[in-house]
Amino acid sequence: MNLRRQLLLDWSVDQSNLLTIRGWTGKEINHIRGLSDSELNSSFSLLLTEFIEPFLHGDDSVQPISGSFQIEGDSINFISRFNFMSGVNYSFVIKEDVENKQFETEFWSIERPLMRSAPSTSILGVYPSGSEIPLNLLKIYVYFSSKMSEGFAARNVQFRDASTSQVIPDVFLPMDPELWDESRTRLTLLLDPGRIKRGLVPNMETGYPLNEGVSVAVTVDKTFQDSTGRNLVDGIQKEFNVGKALRLKVNHIFWKYTIPSIDSFEPFSINFDRPLDRGLLENSLKIVDSQGQYVQGESFVDIGEHSWHLIPKYKWITSDYQLIINPLLEDLAGNSLIRVFDRDVENSNDDPIENNEFSYTFKCVENSS
Amino acid sequence: MTDDLGLNAGSLDIKSVGPIAFGPPGILFVADNANASIFAIEVDDSGDASQEHSVKVDKLDTLIASHLGCPRSEVFIRGMAVSPSSQQTYLSVMRGSGDEGSSAILRIGVAGTISELSLDNVRFSKETISDAADSSDERKEVRLLRGEREGEDVYFGQNKYRVVYDKYRTITVTDMSFVDGTLLVAGASNEEFSSTFRRLEFPFKGSSKNNSLEIYHVSHGKYETASPIRNFRLYNQKKNVVASYTCTPVVNFSVDDFTSDGHVKGKTVAELGSGNTPLGMVSYLHDGEEYILVSNSHYPLMKIACKDINSQDELTEPKEPLGVKRENLPHEGVLQMDNLNGSEVIMLQEDSSGNFNLRSYSTATL
Known part of the structure; x- marks a missing residue:
């Protein structure tokens, strides 16, 4: 095989049916420019590399790939009739010596990488979104902009030491299957409850998954694949300070309420005494009017999960409104309105509550103007 | 500009290629199941007939x-038809699958040369199939395969089969034949009685006449209305349609049954064997006698005399009897078939090394 030439084969970045062959000498390219289209296309061929041997031996069942060669500047382009296929090896073949008109064959090969179209899915957020988490944090959420693939959570989401970037091992409870919402855009990761509950063997042997007073970071690697098999647009790193453990029931009497005016679209707002669980907040708070009808509107949670607002679709009226609170609404450590996640059996304040109805009644205020 | 065949010049927006059939001289019909459409394409098909x-x-x-x-492994031949005017073999081929899949219509000359039918700037017309199953229709139809290019392994009892589960949308058209100004189209519809036989006038009129079909399925031991015809041919001077189904009843319909819309019951005349999908069918004349050949995923190529079909009583009992007598032919790995000319039948065959070969056989030797 004559390998005098140092040709380079290059895939086009934006055209899936274009291969560029460069590295010709000035003399060669001048000669090629003198060729007619049909001479050009009979001198050069592109083949699948697996068909090179039979092609060189004159096997009639092997044809060059359908397409055409064109000269562009100092390079030759091959425009294929069909897009090149990922993972397939292609070869450029010269059947004729372009300098001396002697019939020889040379070929150069290149593999089409497993290319996919550009990533389009991004991370919408990592929750808790505040900067402090309790020592006994129970779970984190990762929200994505599109449907995701399963099987990537364990290797792509990590807790790391914020200063060294070292992965903190065994923080998450291994989950199989992974915990996804129905649209597979929200991933829930549980920290190992056995290490959070005092008195359980893992907690006694290896302690809490995180250490109080240190800075940690949750990282999501961009190789987490969406449902089309593509990477994310970008990864994310979110830092937290680990604070004290939190072992108190959520109690709505400590919340601060902002009551809207009658005949307005003002938001009804709640400031919590501590950050609450982002996922549960999505459907744990409802307002009904005195007729028992749900107040329609748009609710949202501020960054930090410290407050919740409802902007009504229709104006507030003169009515006894009632905020109905799901008893299972939790804070970041899994404490709900009815129980402490890691309860102290000696402390009667921690006893689970039987009552399952929690509400707050309010009347909208008269508009002072 | 539209001519009397209703063709316009332009580029075809084909999403997938399926069964193909020749129509009036120079017209090739191409079924596009992903689009639930049939294209009539003018082909420059000069040759010596x-x-x-x-x-x-x-x-x-x-x-x-x-x-x-x-x-x-990325070549999927979906349809084959010989041009009566040039004896060139046309193939509808999918290259690759899924998002990377592309459609091509290829022409194999009698000397074995390959060329491609341009789908840009051609003269064509298009008929949309209005009662096709929606792409969200989750109903599926099993297709048993020869070889392992496609599909997955499943076990029915002790036996392993290679199968594909086709969504109903993808079997909107399973076979086509053009007769006296009408394109006959077998396939599946969006109805509960899904097996359907459509009649499309050509030049296309924007509508079709449809019959839902019912047959007695011998190996399943019951009357069936869902599974579509896999292959069909006209015989008996185009007065009858003979059709094959998966698992493998052969059914005779009278063309007179297809005169208005409604439900049509076929007459099951043969049971060729369970655990099988028929892959191709061709009819031919030899010495004044008419025959059909049926190629199979799991059985040899079978030959049936049409006069035996006509004289066969309807099969209405499970398993036995098997109906009209059939003869196994030795041709290896036959996939699709068509008439090359009046005296030769062409077969696409897969040999024991997995190569596909195109061969014609004199009807005198079949």
Whole structure:
């Protein structure tokens, strides 16, 4: 095989049916420019590399790939009739010596990488979104902009030491299957409850998954694949300070309420005494009017999960409104309105509550103007 | 500009290619199941019809793969039809699958040359199939395969089969035949009685006449209305339709049954064997007698005399009897078939090494 030439084969970045062959000498390219289209296309061929041997031996069942060669500047382009296929090896073949008109064959090969179209899915957020988490944090959420693939959570989401970037091992409870919402855009990761509950063997042997007073970071690697098999647009790193453990029931009497005016679209707002669980907040708070009808509107949670607002679709009226609170609404450590996640059996304040109805009644205020 | 065949010049927006059939001279019908449409395409198909050729093309799949720039495993031949005017073999081929899949109509000359029918700037017309199953219709139809290019392994009892589960949308058209100004189209519809036989006037009129079909399925031991015809041919001077189904009843319909819309019951005349999908069918005349050949995924090529079909009583009992007598032919790995000319039948065959070969056989030897 004559390998005098140092040709380079290059895939086009934006055209899936274009291969560029460069590295010709000035003399060669001048000669090629003198060729007619049909001479050009009979001198050069592109083949699948697996068909090179039979092609060189004159096997009639092997044809060059359908397409055409064109000269562009100092390079030759091959425009294929069909897009090149990922993972397939292609070869450029010269059947004729372009300098001396002697019939020889040379070929150069290149593999089409497993290319996919550009990533389009991004991370919408990592929750808790505040900067402090309790020592006994129970779970984190990762929200994505599109449907995701399963099987990537364990290797792509990590807790790391914020200063060294070292992965903190065994923080998450291994989950199989992974915990996804129905649209597979929200991933829930549980920290190992056995290490959070005092008195359980893992907690006694290896302690809490995180250490109080240190800075940690949750990282999501961009190789987490969406449902089309593509990477994310970008990864994310979110830092937290680990604070004290939190072992108190959520109690709505400590919340601060902002009551809207009658005949307005003002938001009804709640400031919590501590950050609450982002996922549960999505459907744990409802307002009904005195007729028992749900107040329609748009609710949202501020960054930090410290407050919740409802902007009504229709104006507030003169009515006894009632905020109905799901008893299972939790804070970041899994404490709900009815129980402490890691309860102290000696402390009667921690006893689970039987009552399952929690509400707050309010009347909208008269508009002072 | 529209001519009397209703064709317009332009580029075809084909999403997938399926069964193909020749119509009036120079017109090729191409079913696009992903689009639930049938295209009528004008083909420049000059050739010499006076001389009867024979065809022998080895390693057809290598020829196609090298031309399309893909491995042989990514070549899926979905339809085959011989042009009556040139005796060239047309193939509808999918290159690759899923998002990377592309459609091509290839022409294999009698000498084995390959060329491609341009789908840009051609004259064509298009008929949309209004009662096709929606792409969200989750109903599926099993198709048993020869070889392992597609599909998955499943076990029915002790036996392993290679199967594909086709969504109903993808079997909107399973076979087509053009007769006296009408394109006959077998396939599946969006109805509960899904098996359907459509009649489309050509030039296309924007509508079709449809019959839902019911047959007695011998190996399943019951009357069925869902599974579509896999292959059909006209015989008996185009007065009858003979059709094959998966698992493998052969059914006779009278063309007179297809005169208005409504439900049509076929007459099951043969049971060729369970655990099988028929892959191709062709009818031919030899010495004044008419025959059909049925190629199968799991049985040999079978030959049936049409006069036996006409005289066969309807089968209405499970398993036995098997109906009209059939003869097994020795031709290896036959996939699709068509008439090359009046005296030769062409067969796409897969040999024991997995190569696809195109061969014609004199009807005198069948």
